[in-house]
Amino acid sequence: MSEPLLSVADLVTEFDTQDGLVRAVDHVSFDVGHGEVVAVVGESGSGKSVTMMSLMGLLSGAGRVVHGRAVFDGRDLLDMTDDELRRIRGDELSIIFQDPLTSLNPVITVGDQIAEAVLTHRDVSRQEALDRATELLTAVGVAGAEQRVNQYPHEFSGGMRQRVMIAIAIANRPKLLIADEPTTALDVTVQAQVLELLAKTQQDLGSSTIFITHDLGVVAEMADRVVVMYAGRVVETGLVHDIFREPRHPYTRGLLASRPGLEGGDRLPAIPGQAPSLLAMPTGCTFHPRCDQSHGRAPCWETEPALRVIDENRASRCHYHEELAHDPAGESAAEGRR
Incomplete structure (x- = not known):
């Protein structure tokens, strides 16, 4: 069996808060194979996004990784310097954030924001980068890309802004794409379009994908394997068809x-109570x-x-x-x- 593209082992992430030390990620381990789609699921606050921010080196000032390894394509992400991480982030390793409205700069055109991702990692002229931005907007299904490349984020709908975020993330054909709840706040029609686009992108690039979501319908459609998280810990892992057929x-x-x-009808069952406080x-x-x-x-x-x-x-x-x-x-x- 070939080595996984990403192998995370015993990852521990902590935050200093006014109320005490919070362990938001508690000895989390999982692998992502070449060309594989792994879904990370769980309620809000289960540690899904913090795990990915830890891998990307994007934790806030109060957070820090205190233990673990994250070997990506033969290199430990957790041992890299900030400069080394910046060289692969947005190039070999990219992320689609869940809220494009706050992730995109409102005073810079979408074309310049996509071009920036290209210029940061490729030795090309600004015009070549802008041409690439137009190609990417076309590839992600933005009609009239030649004109829209000069527009600002507020001139795009929510679904179109998410397509811009996907264009930025795939600009340099990453080996691993992290999609952090990329369909949040989108209506079901636009959600289906974005999911179809992500599936096509993954197939075209041959990249691996980590898909963070709380929507198990998305998991059934998109993923090969599932990692279930609760209160900062992995509580179950398995192939999609095994998890859905026989949860353990x-x-x-x-x-x-x-x-x-x-069929609708009966009241849905709910898990009683709520997730525990990480402080207690x-x-x-x-x-x-x-x-x-x-x-x-x-x-x-x-x-x-x-x-x-x-x-x-x-x-x-x-x-x-x-x-x-x-x-x-x-x-x-x-x-x-x-």
């Missing part, structure tokens, strides 16, 4: 069950206060479960993952996606 963690099963089915984590399994499987069993609230390997493609952080295999409730959860 109660949290994953709850996420699947909460998806509306095509529960003892034992972090999910046990909301879990429908713990039933007061001592291991759940006394002992933190390890991420147990089930087979070469599956792992679960649950004391009772074997009981969930072929569980009718789990099968019902999987049905909820259809």
